[in-house]
Amino acid sequence: MDQQVKKKATIYDLSVLSGSSPSTVSAVLNGTWRKRRIKESTAETILSLAERHQYTTNLQARGLRRSRSGLVGLMLPIHDNRYFSAMAQTFEGHVRSRGQCPVVVSASRDPEEERRTAETLISYSIDQLFIVGATDPDGVHEVCEAAGLRHINIDLPGAKAHSVISDNYEGARMLTEAIIRQFGNNDSLRPDELFLFGGRNDHASRERIAAFHATKKALLGADPDDGVQSSGYSPDITLRAFEAFCQRHGKLPRALFINSSINMEGLLRFMAGRPAEMFNELVVGCYDYDPFASFLPFPVIMVRQNFEAMIAKAFELINEPPMAPQIFLIAPELIQPRSALKGPLDTLKDIA
Amino acid sequence: MDQQVKKKATIYDLSVLSGSSPSTVSAVLNGTWRKRRIKESTAETILSLAERHQYTTNLQARGLRRSRSGLVGLMLPIHDNRYFSAMAQTFEGHVRSRGQCPVVVSASRDPEEERRTAETLISYSIDQLFIVGATDPDGVHEVCEAAGLRHINIDLPGAKAHSVISDNYEGARMLTEAIIRQFGNNDSLRPDELFLFGGRNDHASRERIAAFHATKKALLGADPDDGVQSSGYSPDITLRAFEAFCQRHGKLPRALFINSSINMEGLLRFMAGRPAEMFNELVVGCYDYDPFASFLPFPVIMVRQNFEAMIAKAFELINEPPMAPQIFLIAPELIQPRSALKGPLDTLKDIA
DNA sequence: TGTGCTTGCACAATCGATGGTGCATTAACT
DNA sequence: AGTTAATGCACCATCGATTGTGCAAGCACA
Numbered sequence: 068m069d070q071q072v073k074k075k076a077t078i079y080d081l082s083v084l085s086g087s088s089p090s091t092v093s094a095v096l097n098g099t100w101r102k103r104r105i106k107e108s109t110a111e112t113i114l115s116l117a118e119r120h121q122y123t124t125n126l127q128a129r130g131l132r133r134s135r136s137g138l139v140g141l142m143l144p145i146h147d148n149r150y151f152s153a154m155a156q157t158f159e160g161h162v163r164s165r166g167q168c169p170v171v172v173s174a175s176r177d178p179e180e181e182r183r184t185a186e187t188l189i190s191y192s193i194d195q196l197f198i199v200g201a202t203d204p205d206g207v208h209e210v211c212e213a214a215g216l217r218h219i220n221i222d223l224p225g226a227k228a229h230s231v232i233s234d235n236y237e238g239a240r241m242l243t244e245a246i247i248r249q250f251g252n253n254d255s256l257r258p259d260e261l262f263l264f265g266g267r268n269d270h271a272s273r274e275r276i277a278a279f280h281a282t283k284k285a286l287l288g289a290d291p292d293d294g295v296q297s298s299g300y301s302p303d304i305t306l307r308a309f310e311a312f313c314q315r316h317g318k319l320p321r322a323l324f325i326n327s328s329i330n331m332e333g334l335l336r337f338m339a340g341r342p343a344e345m346f347n348e349l350v351v352g353c354y355d356y357d358p359f360a361s362f363l364p365f366p367v368i369m370v371r372q373n374f375e376a377m378i379a380k381a382f383e384l385i386n387e388p389p390m391a392p393q394i395f396l397i398a399p400e401l402i403q404p405r406s407a408l409k410g411p412l413d414t415l416k417d418i419a
Numbered sequence: 420m421d422q423q424v425k426k427k428a429t430i431y432d433l434s435v436l437s438g439s440s441p442s443t444v445s446a447v448l449n450g451t452w453r454k455r456r457i458k459e460s461t462a463e464t465i466l467s468l469a470e471r472h473q474y475t476t477n478l479q480a481r482g483l484r485r486s487r488s489g490l491v492g493l494m495l496p497i498h499d500n501r502y503f504s505a506m507a508q509t510f511e512g513h514v515r516s517r518g519q520c521p522v523v524v525s526a527s528r529d530p531e532e533e534r535r536t537a538e539t540l541i542s543y544s545i546d547q548l549f550i551v552g553a554t555d556p557d558g559v560h561e562v563c564e565a566a567g568l569r570h571i572n573i574d575l576p577g578a579k580a581h582s583v584i585s586d587n588y589e590g591a592r593m594l595t596e597a598i599i600r601q602f603g604n605n606d607s608l609r610p611d612e613l614f615l616f617g618g619r620n621d622h623a624s625r626e627r628i629a630a631f632h633a634t635k636k637a638l639l640g641a642d643p644d645d646g647v648q649s650s651g652y653s654p655d656i657t658l659r660a661f662e663a664f665c666q667r668h669g670k671l672p673r674a675l676f677i678n679s680s681i682n683m684e685g686l687l688r689f690m691a692g693r694p695a696e697m698f699n700e701l702v703v704g705c706y707d708y709d710p711f712a713s714f715l716p717f718p719v720i721m722v723r724q725n726f727e728a729m730i731a732k733a734f735e736l737i738n739e740p741p742m743a744p745q746i747f748l749i750a751p752e753l754i755q756p757r758s759a760l761k762g763p764l765d766t767l768k769d770i771a
Numbered sequence: 772t773g774t775g776c777t778t779g780c781a782c783a784a785t786c787g788a789t790g791g792t793g794c795a796t797t798a799a800c801t
Numbered sequence: 802a803g804t805t806a807a808t809g810c811a812c813c814a815t816c817g818a819t820t821g822t823g824c825a826a827g828c829a830c831a
Contacts, residue, residue: 103780126818127479407687441787
């Protein structure tokens with residue numbers, strides 16, 4: 068008899084059915100009833116009625132009243148990337164385990180979109196916002212600040228809120244060193260044979276490029292100025308950078324430092340249609356880890372950013388009392404070629 | 420003077436400031452003011468006040484009143500996978516272009532979690548729900564139905580709502596055929612040299628396995644019963660399946676049909692630590708496309724599911740008047756080894 | 772019987788926005 | 802001048818849940 072397109076049951080419905088007042092029903096259903104000295108038997112009655120009528124709290128109403136929603140936001144630059152999607156996966160686990168509801172949205176690395184997205188989330192009274200890889204973290208900060216919303220930067224730092232980021236300098240140092248060592252001593256690399264592709268004018272890229280320069284200089288004795296080919300975070304721009312390089316030099320360098328898995332996709336586009344042999348001698352270091360990339364036909368040394376630790380640290384910080392904004396560095400890990408690491412999915416069960 | 424931790428401005432604040440009633444302010448701000456015959460000059464006053472005070476609508480309040488929230492949900496099995504994250508990326512574009520707010524959550528392929536997640540989203544009065552790859556689509560349907568929520572299945576079909584899915588049979592047929600053809604006629608493949616790994620008892624796997632069997636039989640003349648090694652959607656279970664196979668046969672098959680990129684990661688785990696030469700002669704077909712996997716050291720033929728078309732079709736269907744549930748097949752595409760395709764990210768701009 | 776405490780709950784305001792209804796004013800027209 | 806119509810907006814109930822406050826009934830105790 069309840070099978071119609073009926074509206075969902077509310078506390079008022081249960082109030083009528085149980086003979087108690089709405090406030091009593093509310094207290095019972097949200098667990099505050101002991102504090103309000105509701106009789107146990109009353110509570111039981113209401114709870115069983117709630118179950119029978121499939122009551123579920125209208126979280127918009129609760130959110131309106133409490134001006135908190137139980138939503139926790141994660142703002143990514145993009146979804147379609149293993150680094151960020153792994154982060155989303157880990158983030159969800161954390162939020163779920165706290166009994167809240169994760170909301171993941173992307174803002175396309177567009178400062179305007181970032182602010183708008185934050186505004187929108189704020190309009191839904193989200194409780195916290197984790198800002199990942201924002202192009203303009205401080206712009207987003209303004210928006211959050213004005214709304215009194217707790218927030219934290221991840222992956223790219225801002226000046227006005229805590230930031231949890233990879234130790235990009237150290238990661239790039241390890242990576243550059245590993246690339247160079249890959250050539251051993253007999254067949255050693257010349258400074259003009261190692262180039263960095265990708266990167267943008269953001270904190271992470273700057274650190275990585277600085278470490279790249281310094282390490283090259285330290286280990287190879289020199290570092291020509293044109294060793295860096297910026298190409299943003301876009302496969303196609305990176306592809307064009309490779310093509311341009313090839314046009315100028317007749318071939319690719321023997322060794323590449325690639326700034327992110329997205330730029331690495333630019334290398335793939337360059338490889339497509341070209342003979343596989345062209346890349347036999349190539350050695351690549353990539354700042355990011357992707358399991359498939361690790362098994363390409365040439366040595367690919369990768370840096371795995373410790374997103375689990377970053378997310379964990381961010382959750383720890385976001386609830387702390389306000390302090391002067393600080394940057395927390397999380398050490399990344401150097402991954403040898405042909406490594407298939409476990410990821411966040413390995414904690415999920417699966418029935419074969 | 421407004422720089423404190425002040426609360427956000429409401430229509431009541433603007434009402435006082437403008438001397439109009441809250442309902443007038445509301446009408447002006449939500450665009451219905453012409454319909455309510457508000458004077459243009461009144462509207463202008465209010466709009467400029469709104470701007471000056473950084474008014475933004477409290478969407479929870481609006482949602483409560485209208486019993487619609489402007490949120491559109493996408494429920495994924497997992498985030499950390501190129502197929503699903505590409506879907507999320509595409510989905511966001513669609514929702515944004517409709518002026519609504521995308522909400523992406525994952526439910527871990529757990530029927531319980533799927534229902535709970537749907538319940539939660541419903542409690543926030545989401546307007547529509549796109550259910551991707553659900554283990555129990557009909558369970559989720561019940562929940563949505565009871566709440567009068569429009570919803571649609573993607574990737575895995577349900578019996579009680581429209582479904583938009585890949586043409587898994589045709590995709591697997593093409594893939595099996597391509598794997599076999601890869602060996603040419605001189606060095607042709609024996610039926611007991613081609614195995615399928617991965618898959619579960621879901622619609623997609625069943626279709627793919629059926630096509631695998633049929634095509635093998637048609638092209639190779641026979642199809643031994645043990646040609647399929649189910650191993651769910653888990654890298655580690657797949658790894659163990661490879662190990663078990665190797666134990667029994669002393670080596671891997673010459674040719675593999677791998678049911679998804681997740682199972683493909685199981686192959687990577689198997690490769691890790693084993694000599695690369697072991698895989699020189701291998702030919703792999705993988706039902707899913709990942710750009711890096713496409714460039715592995717052996718031929719990897721992939722199937723790219725047309726998620727753009729699936730999402731587009733789903734948006735088309737979800738607004739149509741109710742009809743008997745139907746399944747819509749979207750043709751996937753066979754991708755030759757060493758292909759680096761464009762993805763949803765290529766539509767984003769990037770400043771190099 | 773009267774005082775005072777505890778128990779158990781109802782009442783009503785509130786969160787912010789929406790939209791149906793109705794009432795003044797002014798304009799138009801006979 | 803008187804009737805009708807259009808204009809411009811205010812009023813108020815409503816969405817569903819939360820929470821501070823208050824009060825009656827029951828009990829203990831003097």
